[in-house]
Amino acid sequence: MGSNDSPSLPALATDSKFIFFTDFDGTITQQDSNDFMTDTLGFGPALRKKGNESVLFGHRDFRDSFSEMLDSISTPFDQCIETLLKNITLDSGFKEFFHWAKEINMPIVILSGGMEPVIRALLAHFLGKEEADSLQIVSNQVAVRPGKKSLNEEGGWMITYHDDSGFGHDKSLEIRPYANLPADQRPVLFYAGDGVSDLSAAKETDLLFAKAGKDLITYCEKENVPFTTFHDFTEILAVVKDITAGKVTVKEAAVGRK
Numbered sequence: 001m002g003s004n005d006s007p008s009l010p011a012l013a014t015d016s017k018f019i020f021f022t023d024f025d026g027t028i029t030q031q032d033s034n035d036f037m038t039d040t041l042g043f044g045p046a047l048r049k050k051g052n053e054s055v056l057f058g059h060r061d062f063r064d065s066f067s068e069m070l071d072s073i074s075t076p077f078d079q080c081i082e083t084l085l086k087n088i089t090l091d092s093g094f095k096e097f098f099h100w101a102k103e104i105n106m107p108i109v110i111l112s113g114g115m116e117p118v119i120r121a122l123l124a125h126f127l128g129k130e131e132a133d134s135l136q137i138v139s140n141q142v143a144v145r146p147g148k149k150s151l152n153e154e155g156g157w158m159i160t161y162h163d164d165s166g167f168g169h170d171k172s173l174e175i176r177p178y179a180n181l182p183a184d185q186r187p188v189l190f191y192a193g194d195g196v197s198d199l200s201a202a203k204e205t206d207l208l209f210a211k212a213g214k215d216l217i218t219y220c221e222k223e224n225v226p227f228t229t230f231h232d233f234t235e236i237l238a239v240v241k242d243i244t245a246g247k248v249t250v251k252e253a254a255v256g257r258k
């Protein structure tokens with residue numbers, strides 16, 4: 001296989017033994033920014049929940065349901081970001097986890113169904129711009145809606161998807177090249193998530209952290225995907241610390257619903 005055929009493995013640039021993949025909305029943040037915008041600026045929680053349920057039970061693609069949600073928001077993009085910066089809060093344990101991960105050379109890769117400019121703006125707000133810029137983010141983007149001149153006019157923006165999958169962003173595509181490495185080169189892979197945008201990633205890593213009380217747990221139980229639950233990153237930090245220190249295996253840590 002020529003080097004041009006090799007999959008891209010940016011998270012292995014520093015020869016890490018562990019990689020932490022994570023969802024952004026509702027996982028690193030306490031609220032989901034897209035849900036928040038839909039509920040306060042778009043068509044509201046009732047229609048949103050109906051859409052999420054139809055995805056969870058396999059009746060609809062995430063992609064279509066998610067576009068419908070975001071299309072119900074006509075607020076200019078810059079105003080959406082302003083609203084989010086005022087209302088979305090960081091997981092209480094994430095900052096400590098972020099700094100510890102840096103110390104032990106464990107890359108954190110954000111895999112998100114959200115839009116990159118939103119994620120970058122929130123992370124810069126929470127962590128500082130330099131720290132935010134150090135994180136790899138693989139997500140969807142935003143574009144000016146056809147017929148409009150700017151993102152920042154009424155009805156001016158729309159989401160554009162990362163790939164052609166029904167997920168909009170198939171998170172497994174980013175994880176799989178690492179998962180398929182030969183055993184002697186393969187790092188231990190973690191994933192943390194909370195909801196329907198994480199279904200594509202749920203089966204790919206060695207240990208899945210699913211947020212307590214959220215949709216991803218229902219899915220894992222239905223599909224027999226091993227997982228453990230978390231309330232915030234303080235719990236994730238404790239488990240990952242034990243695993244990296246060799247005190248517990250990933251199998252032992254996958255205790256399911258707590």
Ligand SMILES: [Mg+2]
Pocket residue numbers: 023024025026027032193194195197
């Ligand atoms: Mg989420």
